Amino acid sequence: MRAYLIVAVILVVLFGAIAGYLFNKFQTLANTDFTPPPILVSATRAQQETWPSTLEAVGTIRAARGVNLAAETSGEIIAIPVNSGDEVAKGQLLLTLNDRVEQASLRRQQANLVLARQLYERDASLIRQKSIPQSQYDQSRANLDAAIATLAETEARLDQKRIVAPFAGTLGIIAVKTGDYIESGTAITTLQDLSELEVDFSVPARYFPELRRGLDISVKTAATRQSFPATLEAVDAAVDQNTRNLALRARIHRSEGLLPGMFAQLTIDLDRPRELVTLPETAVTYSLQGNTVYVLEESADGLRVNPRVVKTGPVRDSRIAVVSGLAAGEQVVSVGQNKLYRGAAVVLEDNPPEFTQ
Template identity: 70%
Template sequence: MRAYLYVAVILLVIFGGISGYLYNKFSAFASMDFSPPPATVAVATARADTWPSLLEAVGTIRAVRGANLAAETSGEVTDISVVSGQEVAAGQLLLTLNDSLEQASRGRAEANLVLAQQLYERDESLIKQKSIPQSQFDRSKADLDIAIASIAEIEAQLDNKRIVAPFAGRVGIIEVKTGDYISSGTSITTLQDLSALEIDFSVPARHFPDLRPGLVISVRTASSERAFSATLKAVDSAVDTGTRNLALKAALNESEGILPGMFAQLEIDLGQPREVITLPETAVTYSLQGDTVYVVSDQGEGLQVMPRVVASGEVRDGRIAIRSGVELGERIVSAGQNKLYRGAPVVLEENPAAFTQ
């Protein structure tokens, strides 16, 4: 019996020791802080900026003087006096059609004119002497007028056989060859004066009160990374009933490196600067819940962040306008958001550039 008592005492001591050891261990674990360490973030202050009011649009560049040249009459091409892409002067001959028939007609008409002139001069002297009746003199004068008109008519037909440049510019691709027979209206080539270009575009009609000739426009094309300057020249007097858009025309202030027909992206400065609250573009996180920023606040025991849904606006030069959700002067996380959650403790990075390295 006494042996059983010894065994029970020994077991009690063993289990008591184990229980005490485990109690001390769990007490130590319970007193430990398992919360994650503060996240290092970069912070920016919401500031007020003055931004111009811009209206975006797209348009097509055209030459102020540009034409598709076509033949007014039919005939065989006998001579092409220019090559594709050539610069030409106003009135320069571009193409000639077969005019042999018209040349023959002009020779006959010139002979008739000489005869009519002689008869008129003879009858003019005779009428002064009253040697012929007035009717004969009137007939001679009418014949002379008819002969002069015939010459003018044939000259006009000859002019139609010659295609000349209506203004100075650059010839496009010539679409016909010597020996081709072309009909009236057949396209021959294009002629563009590249020294003066304009842009045709349209905007929704609701913007009409803000539009007026003289507004400055920034123009970008796919052919260049630079922005070109233009000036709003005209606003249409009626709205398109099909699209409810208002047509506008702008004059490019420079045309080097631009061709008619190019697509252009436009930013129209409406001349109405406005105050906006802005943040670095990197401060806004985009998600299904909406555009979110992390606002930094001091809770006494350290800095914490809280997510906040905001209404964001346009982006310019790396900064984004905040229409609502952020107050002026608030501190917003601008880098390091991927480690954050509601109420997360943070410390501020002294060198924000470290996030880009």
């Protein structure tokens, strides 16, 4: 019996010790603060800025003076006195076709003209002396006029055997070579005046009331990071019935680094500035629920954040416009949003003075 009492006492002491240990453990856990520490973030203020109203478009650059040169008549090429890519002057000879027949005809017609003029001058002298009938004089004058016309016709055929530059510019790749026989209409090369370039583009017709000649345009291409200034020159008088777009043309003021045919991105300044609330692009979080910013709010225990859905607008120089949902001067998180949640406590990196109260 005494042995049972000893065992019972030992069990009571053992279980009591375990219970005391567990009680102390749970008491310690109960008194522990599990509140997460403040999250380190960067912040900024929403700013009120004046932005221009703009319209985006795409277009194609073209030369104000640019042509594809082709042969007017058929024949064998006997001379190409220029090379691909040459700068040529207005009227410079670019290509000559075989013109031996026309040259021979020209010499014959020139001789006929000399004879016709001599006969006419002789008969003009005789008619004043009344030595010849009027009909003979009339025939001489008609023969002279016919000789002049025939010579002009031969010279015109001879001109068709030569291709000259209609204006000063830069030649493209010459697609033919000496000795080739070409037909009428065969493409020879292209000639572009690169000193004056234009860009053709189109916009939806609903923007017509906002468009007028003289608007400033910024032109960019994939070939260069530069922005080229341009001016709206013309607005088409009718809307394309298939696309419902309105065609426009702008003149580019500086053409260095641009070529006709390049694809261009255009930003049209509609000359209607507007006041907008803006933020750095990094301050906006994009999600299925909408574009969200984390707004800083003062609380009894420091700064906390709450998400707010906003409506955003255009982007300019790494800043984004907030059309609605945020007022100028409000403080928002600009870096570190991925760690935040509603009501999260935050501490500002370096605690900028603009966020202290």
